[in-house]
Amino acid sequence: MQTWLITGATSGLGYATCEQLLAGGNRVIACSRSIERLDDLQQIHGQLLLRKRLNIDEPIAIRSVVSEAFAEVNQIDVVLSSAGYGLFGAVEELHQDQIEAQLRTNLLGSILLLQACLPYLRAQGFGRLLQVSSESGEMSFPALALYQASKWGIEGFCEGLRQEVESLGLHVTLIVPGRVATRFDEHVVKQRQTLSAYQGSTVGNYRRLLAMGKFPSPGCVQKMATAIINCATITQPPRRLILGSDAYKNIQRALSQRLHELEQQRDSAARTDR
Numbered sequence: 001m002q003t004w005l006i007t008g009a010t011s012g013l014g015y016a017t018c019e020q021l022l023a024g025g026n027r028v029i030a031c032s033r034s035i036e037r038l039d040d041l042q043q044i045h046g047q048l049l050l051r052k053r054l055n056i057d058e059p060i061a062i063r064s065v066v067s068e069a070f071a072e073v074n075q076i077d078v079v080l081s082s083a084g085y086g087l088f089g090a091v092e093e094l095h096q097d098q099i100e101a102q103l104r105t106n107l108l109g110s111i112l113l114l115q116a117c118l119p120y121l122r123a124q125g126f127g128r129l130l131q132v133s134s135e136s137g138e139m140s141f142p143a144l145a146l147y148q149a150s151k152w153g154i155e156g157f158c159e160g161l162r163q164e165v166e167s168l169g170l171h172v173t174l175i176v177p178g179r180v181a182t183r184f185d186e187h188v189v190k191q192r193q194t195l196s197a198y199q200g201s202t203v204g205n206y207r208r209l210l211a212m213g214k215f216p217s218p219g220c221v222q223k224m225a226t227a228i229i230n231c232a233t234i235t236q237p238p239r240r241l242i243l244g245s246d247a248y249k250n251i252q253r254a255l256s257q258r259l260h261e262l263e264q265q266r267d268s269a270a271r272t273d274r
Contacts, residue, residue: 178247
């Protein structure tokens with residue numbers, strides 16, 4: 001039996017992973033703003049499910065919940081940081097409070113959660129830190145610049161964190177899904193007042209295609225949850241777990257383009273050396 005701490009446990013990948021872990025006889029500390037959504041799982045699995053109310057954009061609450069969780073169960077094997085949402089709109093359309101809320105939840109909240117867990121995991125001498133990112137952490141779409149800023153930011157953070165803690169027996173893996181049939185799109189924050197200047201741009205095109213349902217979601221949330229659980233059992237887990245054929249294709253194309261541009265600048269980069 002493993003013990004997992006999961007944020008964003010009431011929806012999407014967080015919920016699916018929670019559900020499968022409990023069905024397999026594992027213990028889950030499920031964190032969410034709306035823990036009532038886990039009533040059905042609580043009735044089925046009883047003491048295997050510990051629920052913690054947590055708003056991931058409240059730093060003091062993060063430290064308090066993590067401290068309580070480790071005190072109650074003594075040992076946590078895996079931390080799955082899954083809480084987050086998307087902010088949709090042209091950069092010029094976004095309000096400052098929306099920008100700050102996006103970064104506070106997706107980036108700062110995730111960073112503070114992982115940081116709060118480190119002293120306990122380090123004392124154990126083992127543990128897995130799984131951070132849900134997105135294909136948008138490796139590439140970009142129009143109208144999602146702030147969401148992508150949060151995901152590129154958490155990817156850079158996890159790359160550095162991994163190098164700091166791997167010698168301590170801790171493993172860090174980024175979970176990188178493509179589009180998956182969850183309620184993520186329903187929870188995307190969209191601009192009610194849009195600028196006409198962007199209607200004929202890539203932002204407007206993307207907005208129309210999204211409204212028409214032209215973006216398929218080939219990923220299966222249950223299969224992705226199984227892959228996440230399996231990843232936590234691998235002796236040497238990958239730095240990134242890519243989930244979905246669309247994520248693989250989009251990331252492969254983006255990285256190939258970036259590598260091509262980099263190679264074209266090898267000589268000009270060298271000319272700026274002393």
